[in-house]
Amino acid sequence: MADDTAAHKPAADRPAADKPAADNAAADRPAADSLAADKPAADHAAPAPGRLADRAYAGIVQLIADAPLAIGARLPSETALAASFGMSRTIVREALARLASDGITQTRLGAGSYVKRRPSARLGSHMPMDALATTLGTFEVRFVLEAEAARLAAQRRSPQQLEAIEQALEALRAALLSNAPAHAEDWQLHRLIAEATANAAFAQVLDQLQEQVMRIMHAGVDISRARPPEVIKVMMDEHDLIVEAIRAQDADGAALAMRWHLSQGRKRLMP
Numbered sequence: 028m029a030d031d032t033a034a035h036k037p038a039a040d041r042p043a044a045d046k047p048a049a050d051n052a053a054a055d056r057p058a059a060d061s062l063a064a065d066k067p068a069a070d071h072a073a074p075a076p077g078r079l080a081d082r083a084y085a086g087i088v089q090l091i092a093d094a095p096l097a098i099g100a101r102l103p104s105e106t107a108l109a110a111s112f113g114m115s116r117t118i119v120r121e122a123l124a125r126l127a128s129d130g131i132t133q134t135r136l137g138a139g140s141y142v143k144r145r146p147s148a149r150l151g152s153h154m155p156m157d158a159l160a161t162t163l164g165t166f167e168v169r170f171v172l173e174a175e176a177a178r179l180a181a182q183r184r185s186p187q188q189l190e191a192i193e194q195a196l197e198a199l200r201a202a203l204l205s206n207a208p209a210h211a212e213d214w215q216l217h218r219l220i221a222e223a224t225a226n227a228a229f230a231q232v233l234d235q236l237q238e239q240v241m242r243i244m245h246a247g248v249d250i251s252r253a254r255p256p257e258v259i260k261v262m263m264d265e266h267d268l269i270v271e272a273i274r275a276q277d278a279d280g281a282a283l284a285m286r287w288h289l290s291q292g293r294k295r296l297m298p
Contacts, residue, residue, distance in 0.1 A: 083122035084160035102140045144297035153246035177285035180223035181278040188223040210244035
């Protein structure tokens with residue numbers, strides 16, 4: 028009979044141990060959910076490889092500047108750099124490839140990486156070190172985008188567009204020969220050339236790079252003005268050659284002049 032009594036005892040009077048495990052789990056769930064909600068999502072997200080490569084890029088540039096490493100000096104090995112930055116060799120290798128593309132380092136097969144150019148000390152006043160990789164990386168895009176824009180502008184520009192380009196060229200000349208900032212005038216000339224392609228996509232894509240390109244233009248003028256006066260003259264001559272080719276409707280000449288100007292502009296950021 029004792030067994031029958033226990034069997035008919037109301038559920039509310041049964042010992043807690045008799046309650047289903049699911050009920051206990053449900054009672055505990057709110058606290059666990061609260062802890063999960065309070066934990067930052069960032070704790071679960073690993074940094075993207077691209078951002079890690081940017082950090083490695085900036086770290087190597089900082090190493091070149093702080094060590095200091097002279098032109099021709101050998102960089103530490105990939106293994107040593109990876110250990111120093113707390114990153115994989117794959118990430119360091121990507122950063123070194125981008126530094127070589129930007130003309131800062133040079134890789135010698137079987138011998139490692141060497142300093143090819145040292146970024147100007149003035150460069151850091153125009154852009155944060157952690158933005159250096161992204162900012163200098165825009166040159167690779169501009170080599171393709173703006174060289175083709177110059178080619179198409181030479182073929183398609185209207186008389187009105189040519190007049191606007193020539194006016195922008197003279198505004199840039201006046202700004203460069205004064206002590207005033209000239210990056211706004213420089214940007215305007217490059218953008219008018221993109222507009223003269225008769226393809227709105229060129230100007231739209233260039234606009235996406237405006238922040239980085241303006242930083243580069245500002246830095247380029249500032250660094251060049253700290254050097255002998257002929258450096259500014261050379262910069263102006265490069266723009267003259269681009270516009271002259273567009274005026275003459277020399278498509279190949281315009282593309283070549285633009286690419287040369289961009290490659291020299293990148294070099295001017297180095298001492």
